[in-house]
Amino acid sequence: MKIFKFVKEYIFKYKIQLFIFLIFSIISWIISIGLPYITGNYIDSLMNFQNRQTIIDFTIKILLMGIINIISSFVVSYSYVKVQTKSAIELNFKALEHISKMPILYFKNLDSAYLNQRINSDSNTLISFVLSNFLDILIRALTLIIVFYISFKINRKLTMILIPLIPLYLAIYFIFKKPLFKSGYELKEKQNKFFSKMNEQLYNINLIKLNSTFEESQKQLRTSFSTMFESLLKYTRISYIFSSSDSMTMIISQIIIFFFGGMEIINENLTIGQFTIIISYFSMIMGCISYYLNLGKSYQDALVSYNRLEEILNETKEINGDKRINSIDTIVLKEVCFSYDDTNNIIDNFNYTFKKGNIYGIIGQNGTGKSTFINLILGLFNNYYKGKIYYNSIELKKLDMYHIRKRIIGISEQEPALINDTIGKNVTYGIDIYNYDDIEEVLKSLNLDINKFQDGLNTNIYEAANNISGGEKLKISLARTFLKNPDMIILDEPTSALDVNSIEKLEFILKEIKKDKIIIIVTHNRDILDILDEIIDLNVVNSLNCEA
Incomplete structure (x- = not known):
């Protein structure tokens, strides 16, 4: 039977x-x-x-x-x-x-x-x-x-x-x-x-x-x-x-x-x-x-x-390879195309190279494919894109991106998803090795005073994180990314819920750590453009159908 x-x-x-x-x-x-x-x-x-x-x-x-x-x-x-x-x-x-x-x-x-x-x-x-x-x-x-x-x-x-x-x-x-x-x-x-x-x-x-x-x-x-x-x-x-x-x-x-x-x-x-x-x-x-x-x-x-x-x-799993790398030195995109409906390309014939030691900015109007672009290089669209994406000269579809995203990539989303647990557990979520004393230090560097919460790091975050502000939620997400100390950092609208002082502290951290990392920032905030080494304007890229 x-x-x-x-x-x-x-x-x-x-x-x-x-x-x-x-x-x-x-x-x-x-x-x-x-x-x-x-x-x-x-x-x-x-x-x-x-x-x-x-x-x-x-x-x-x-x-x-x-x-x-x-x-x-x-x-x-x-x-x-x-x-x-x-x-x-x-x-x-x-x-x-x-x-x-x-x-x-x-x-x-x-x-x-x-x-x-x-x-x-x-x-x-x-x-x-x-x-x-x-x-x-x-x-x-x-x-x-x-x-x-x-x-x-x-x-x-x-x-x-x-x-x-x-x-x-x-x-x-x-x-x-x-x-x-x-x-x-x-x-x-x-x-x-x-x-x-x-x-x-x-x-x-x-x-x-x-x-x-x-x-x-x-x-x-x-x-x-x-x-x-x-x-x-x-x-x-x-x-x-x-x-x-x-x-x-x-x-x-x-x-x-x-x-x-x-x-x-x-x-x-x-x-x-x-x-x-x-x-x-x-x-x-x-x-x-x-x-x-x-x-x-x-x-x-x-x-x-x-x-x-x-x-x-019986639904087909996403493509995920078996090759592992311990660091990310370069990410190369060659003639990359992507479409949600097989008709209109959101990303069209895109060519670019990301190198360690630089901060890159991704800008563009809503609908130009900023989030899509990030998902592409993270391997979330492996079943759908055309062209080639390489990590350290290894094709993306051959890489074990589950392992790579867990170990050497850190991501902070525009609307961070937090778990129904303590602040400390949220900062260390998905991180196997860390120094407990560093948790308060990294939160402090982001202008978040953990002592303002009655139970400090043991303060519980409720469902949908409705007992903390949007800025606090974003800082917890950023702290998790920095505590992980990954080779590549991706920040999606990292300044959207931050005050001026907190933005300045974030910029200082990014400039301090960029030497041995690839940092990619998706942003609408013109004030943060000063720390960027290169800017990819998807409005121009997609309209000209050419290299960034």
Whole structure:
């Protein structure tokens, strides 16, 4: 089964817990098979030999089996939760890791809340399905064989009457197979989109408040709910018709067993104890058949999740090579072209060389491709550009840019992304080796007094960094870049939220460290142009289609 092959590596990581789960599941199953047989024989013993020892023996057996069953059930439930939760998280992480290494343009129109909800839901569905069923399929099959054999030995006629009911179950499954899959897939998609829309309400709360668009946002949410609700009702209708067939078959089966079983007792072909055994075993038989019938339904649900995860994991990863370098001396661009839509080039036939020891400025109007240009040389558009980009004479697509960006490139964005943690953790985020005393020093050099915060470096930054100013956020991002001490520094609008004094301090730092670094600054601020060694004006470059 392809679903089992897909998830086995995540489940088998926890072999000890899985082994415990299997052993105690088998113990519980053995007790469930043995208990009806012991009970039926006990009833016949009482009918034929009424003595206290029979009662005492039976009571002791039932007590021991009950205690063992309680312990086994607890261990099974506890180990199941451990394996299921850990395995689902591993599958979650696998999918998220794959997504994080997809081409950057994959995320252009991506609904992150929808995708997170989808991955989490599908991972849990798949792991739960396999963990619940891979042993159950075997146990239920053995149960059918054993109880059919015992029932056949007790009364052949009654057992043979029940066998024709099995094909009826199989026919029902094949009738509903495709409708269940289709409606299940549709429902999961609509649910994920609805939860995404709910998340959007909270994410855009500031926009909603500023524009007082409470009614409009509620209308969007209700529209999304209505679409999801229609899919839910459709799935419920199909699922109910499918499930109700199980109840009808059970009713028919009960009528058959009580009528013919009663007749066999009257004809003295069956004892009351044997009748109770057959009744109990018949319930097990119907439970097993019902399980296999519903297994088809749950398999279709799991197949939906499997296909949706496969869609994600089959997406092409971004190009990333395996060659590593320990320093960046030059970056050379030769006839580089880039377009978002394969028609109009944002970067067109671009040629340039960046050398260590210089500060470069990237200027240009909005839409001229400043951010695109930075993403190009960082290797974020490896799947899309034409031409050649070289780091130290090595082609960009052959380089392990994950390693290079982590180790020897430092980036401060125009709108810095900070994590929901302390100031200290944000400054050192992604940096493996640093001196703790240097954190306050680098913040001080950027005109940020850490003592103004009540808990200093241990001050927590809230979600969306709304408890610190834009300037403080930018300085934390700059401090992280300088603390990293990389070979190449890229600063996107580094002065946008800084006062005059802070800008002067930033300029001083850049001039001090530029000797052994390539520094690239994207800016609209004319005041910082004085420290630049070379300027790339993308307005001119793109209009002339020539070298910078």
